Amino acid sequence: MRRIWAILVALSVLMFFFYRIMPTLPEFGNVEMFRKSTFDIIHKSTKGPYDAREFKKSKNLEEGSANVVTSIVVNYRSFDTLGEVTVLFISAFGAGLMLGSLRSNRRITFDEHNVLITASGVALPLIFLLGSYVFIHGHLSPGGGFPGGTILALGILLLALARNDFQVAGTKYVEQISGAGYVVVGLAGLAISGAFLANFLPTGTLGELFSAGVVPFVYALIGFKVGAELAGLISDLREGGA
Amino acid sequence: MITLLIAVPLALAFATIPLRKLARLILPVVVLANLVILFALKPHVGKIIELGSWPAVYGITLFFDEVAFYFLSFVNMMFLVISLITRDERFSIPLLVMNAALNGLILTADFFNSFVFLEIIAITSYIISTDKDNALGSFKYLIFGGVASIFYLIGAVFMYVQGGTLNMAYSSYIIGMSNPELMKTALVLFAITLLVELKVLPFGLWVPDVYGNGSALTPVVLGSVVSTATVYLFSRLSLTFVDEHLPPVFYYTVLASIVLSQLGALYQKNLGRTLAFASMASMSTVVASLLTRQESVVSTALFYLFTDALAKFVLFTVYGNLGVANFRNAKTTGIAFTFSSLSLVGVPIFAGFWGKYYLLKALFEQENYVLAIVVLVSTLIELAYVTKWNIEQWFAKKETTKGEIENIDLPFVQKLFVLLSALILLVIGLFPQLLLDKTNLLAEKLFDFQLYRDIFFGKGGM
Amino acid sequence: MQNILLVAIIGSVAGYLLSLFYRRLGPIILLLISLYAFAMLWEIPSNTAENFLGYDVLYLTTLGKYFALLSLIVFSAYAIFNIVWIETLKTPHAFNALSILTLAGTLGVFFTTNLVVLYIFWELTVFASLFIVPMSKSEAKRAAVWYVTITAIGSFAFLFATFLLYSKFYTFDLVEISRNLSQLPKPTIWLVVCSMLTAGIAKSGVFPLHVWLRNVHGKAPDTFSAVLSGQLVKMGSYLIALLLSIFPVTTLFPHFYGGVNILSYILIWLGNVSILVGTLMAIKQNDMKMLIAFSTVANSGYILIGLALLDQVGFAGGLFHVFNHAIAATMIFLSFAAVVYRTGTTKIDELGGLIHRMPVTFITYLVGIISLAGIPPTSGFISKWMIFQSLVSRGMFVTEIFVFVGSIGSFLYVFRPLAGVFLGQLKSKYKDVREVPIIMQIPMILLVLVTVFFGVFPGQVLEFIVGAQKEFGIDAFQYEGTKLITSMGYWDTWIVFVMFAVGFLIAAVLYLITPKGKKIPLEDQYTSGEFLHNFDLYHYASRFYAFLEREYGDHPSLENLYASLVNALKSLGKGIDYLVSRTASAYVFWLGVILLLLWKGW
């Protein structure tokens, strides 16, 4: 009976979307970009007239990251990302808070295995390297702070799986510095360029490593923050909280 | 500069992660600073703030006008009081984050950004509502809130797909010009999510479990501050951008919600749950009034909202800290409780009376008899149980083993603020025009999409 | 008027603060305020408009002045009585403050014709008195909830009508509204007038909204019952009188029977039922305060009938009955308060023979019930006589039967406390009971004098009544000195008083010269070989009217009906609570239902 009701509810949600929302959406794969604000964002000409941009050639654009998604995430809509970071932060914090108030000691331990211990020693630097690469090159290639940070946290997870005596310490300080750093970058934009989260560094050439103004810095901060938060979350879930 | 309202609490929340004791001390200072900034910026109302100095269509903008100003001052003042009376340092950082998010929610003029802030508020609410070991209630809230919030997300993306930008003013203007029916569809999507926070049955089914668990902080934060901010967003979306009524299904649901939640309150044997149901009923009344889309009714709905939030603050603070106590030995607290509960019902010379008075007057002027009768009937039910609980708390024999009346009372700071709020209710009750002038202004501005648009198109920077 | 109200409101704060130092100061302040208000009010001519806090809302009608002065008499007596009685209370300061606030509210009601201001003061009165009710007994908590809920049914109906009228005429002023009322369509007029009258009906304890009276009067603090029955219930009568006379009821509603319009006819029938219910239920009560509570229901019925007749004699009779019942009920409840003060119980079958110990209290009660039952030398007779006259002249025989039965019935029930409490053998546990202190005797004696005086010289009261009648365009009642004239004859109160005085003297002489009966203590019982343990059972106060009660023992009860209604509502609430206690799955289910509704009904 319960399942029948569930099917009916799921169907009514489906019907609602099919009947009310879908008919108003454009055909799949047939979006008119000219009617979108992103058209100007892609060509990085939101403040000036339309101009075609080219990889490794266009210089000193209003926004310098080659990855347009990154330029939206960390520049045009950086405020959203600040909120996003906050979401992750507050839920990790909440998890720590709740796990810390558990009555029983529920530290999780595994059977240590030599293969894993040895392999983790080899893999860990590589994982960290990959993670750092991903968030440093966030403005050039797919990736960025969030995936990079997650990869860093995966390294910590590997250590936690491998060694029972491994404990994460100091994630809070990383979080503290990187989180506050993000807001400070934003406030610096307010102080220098007159708008919160504004870019106040030169944007360089499209596609170079040293380009895109504050974007790499912000992505690095996010990377560390996300890494620290997820590592903290892993540690909290394992240790039973702080 | 108004961005500081969001940036400062956030920065300090990040900066005090390892130092919870410090966060506890910083919280009231930050909120006070917010208020100072806010009042310093009062001359600059009617401006937009383009974040990252990107033009409004492309980036995220904040919109600071009278409506936002008054809502922000109310929310921050309530927050100041909450931060001063909360001695629990566990929740200082969530409260800091929530403060930033509430300010952001009120200021933002971007659909997706408001979704982000809504989610931050929701997550902090989930955390705060676990107070007093209420994980199960909080989990229900999380699942239901999570399911409902997808509608807001889809609504935001829907606005982008139809209007080409996420800016509220631009996309509403574009869609309103080409196909107003689409605005209504988007509004339905937004409303489904917002009604969860607005505690309208059946979307508000989570409320009694979360509010009624005896925690002092949860209902105060969720009931007075979060609800107010959500009402702001809801009225902004439904009144400013859309010219049409929501589908009548919503209106009838809300009407039913008013009466049913009052009946739920009548049935309860637990004061906390009674108050939870009562706050569902009053919030439903506010939403019902907003749905009428008439300026005079909306103005009184806001009046009702503010006085109700204040009254609920007192009631929940007293209940959360004392439980069901005998007021014989806690007279000041008791008087504050009684004043606020009478104001809640709408007994003359308290603020709540004028809320209901103006509401009924406006409704009758609009010949909206159905809502008027629903409000009267629900007030009657409310009166019965509020009287019951008041009498219970003044005249019950709560005796200890020695045969004396229990001698418990609120600590000084809480007592002070509780009494202060009750007195504010009394003062507003004596001089309702003080508040009514403001709400009239707010209602006028809420309906003025022309003005809202002009501020954007004229690019009033700050 | 503004000064009076402000003095009363500030006085309530002062009463609270001063009571903290010395609890007897509170009643003294109440007394002073009442006397001040009485003196001030006496000087104010009727039909004066005044500002209140800058709003042009106060307007004194003759009717309002009449009711206000009456209230002040009741409150003065109550205040004097309280000076000593207050020591029995646990929370004297709140009691004092709320009493004064009740006075302020009730005066405000009488001082205005602005509907919203009237409502505000009305609610002020209700909520001030609400918190007094549970002060002495914890059982009164439930009664208080009933009190406020049923009163609120009336007052919210009133508020509804107020706003409905506002939406039509854009004014809250009753005088102005009444001028234009006939422009409204018929159904609206019915709705408005009935809703507004509901407030009066609920407050004055007329059937079918009388259910709160029993427990509230019965369980309120003893002296406050006097105010409740003598004064607060009269607020309802005031509202009915004001509305019926200020609205052109006779032209708005078609004539129905005996020259009475349809609305009045319905009200008269409500009055009839009230008289019947009040009388029958009063006979059953063993608690003396509850007994008088039901007699209040019956008397409100009389008042309603008198007012609804809306003519020269009947309306005047109704208004006069307001006065009589207010004074009589105050006397009776004060004498009960005196009894309770000394003995601690209100159960009739636990008492007996107190005439020997508390003669002043007995006399007060006796005069009170004589007035209540309408026996000539007191003023109570005059008003009932006037109502009878009007009914007879219209040929409304059925109503006459009810009124007559009510009068007979009132003899039956007022006799029960008289016999059970004061007459008969004194129970041994009360043999040390003394008369109450002199300060408590003063108001009782004063009220006795008042009721006898106005029974003989009703001129001053009639002056107000005639003033009120003239004000609203009803033919004025005719009287010359002590001679009351109706179309069917006249009644000279002075002659009647002299006749009764002579009769009383003869009876007294006979009583003195004839041999006295032998006094036998209650314990002097004879049984055939059995030991008696509980002599109380042999006092005739126990199961006094068992033979009558048997006749209508299992009557239908409105109280139960309302209680089951509330239970039905609560079970709906329980359903909501059930939904709430489900899991998130169920919540999502309801979300699906709403979406389904949206899909169809966009």
Next chain:
Amino acid sequence: MLYDLSEMFREALSVPYYYLPLFLVSVGIYGIVSQRNLFKQLVSLGLIDTGVNILIISLGYIQGMEAPIYSAVTPIAKFVDPLPQALVLTAIVIGVGVLGLGATLLIKIHERYGTLELDELKFSKEHQRWQEIMDDEGDVGV
């Protein structure tokens, strides 16, 4: 009614590529309503999030266009709409936050009640509520 349904399906069929994400959403809804285990409900919530994210991404797709990154392969702009992708990035993180918090709540619930099965929870929960009402004793009954 029948006509409505067929009409509706025809309209729905005109946008075939939005099928999959919406199907995922409704599977998630089905899971939340039908499952008796709280963890499964949480997983269903994750499913809904995924479904919505796919829907948003697919709303930005343009036939024949490339990923929105200036690179050696696509030196000039020939991109799909990048904004939905950016939004989804945010939405994913928010989803992760909610799921993480939910999982933590489940640990708390498990610690308190010893189970995550609703059928088993029911007894202990009602017992607890009964206890609360007893603690309150605040009923005078209207």
